[in-house]
Amino acid sequence: MSAKTLILYSSVDGQTLDICGRIKIHLEEKGHVVNLISIQNPPSSLTGYQKIILASSIRYGKHNQELSAYINEHHVLLNQKPSAFVSVNLVARKENKTSAETNPYVKKFLSQIEWKPTMVGVFAGKLDYSKYTFGDKWLIRLIMLLTNGPIFPPIAMEFTNWERVKAFSVSFSKL
Incomplete structure (x- = not known):
């Protein structure tokens, strides 16, 4: 069914x-x-x-x-x-x-x-900085910094x- x-x-x-x-x-x-x-x-x-x-x-x-x-x-x-x-x-x-x-x-x-x-x-x-606005990029980078995540990855990262x-x-x- x-x-x-x-x-x-x-x-x-x-x-x-x-x-x-x-x-x-x-x-x-x-x-x-x-x-x-x-x-x-x-x-x-x-x-x-x-x-x-x-x-x-x-x-x-x-x-x-x-x-x-x-x-x-x-x-x-x-x-x-x-x-x-x-x-x-x-x-x-x-x-x-x-x-x-x-x-x-x-x-x-x-x-x-x-x-x-x-x-x-x-x-x-997925973390893809290329899709984010300038402000979003820096806000997400700050969050990643605080949570030990990737700040400047060379490519998009799918988790x-x-x-x-x-x-x-x-x-x-x-x-």
């Missing part, structure tokens, strides 16, 4: 969309029918979906505000269905920051919303652990 699944995402530089695209492929391999939709054009209703994944990257220490507002509006229905929250952030490049219990951004976000997702996936993103993304997808497919 195929589950109709929604993946609603917010992606600033594209890595969250790439991760959600990979989750979509893994779920389709397990028989799901998956709609991958940007928070820019969210569905007005969630009733047609059996399972739901909401995904957001971190920017300036916060998840996407539109996604947060969507969660606040639909939390009752979200709490009635198998659901997952996916956070993509550079803090998760550290192995001890890859869970809802250990990632400070995810802990704070989940404590501020009424939705209690069935699963939470925390994945490291996403694709095996963890696949494992998350397989677990979600079994809900």
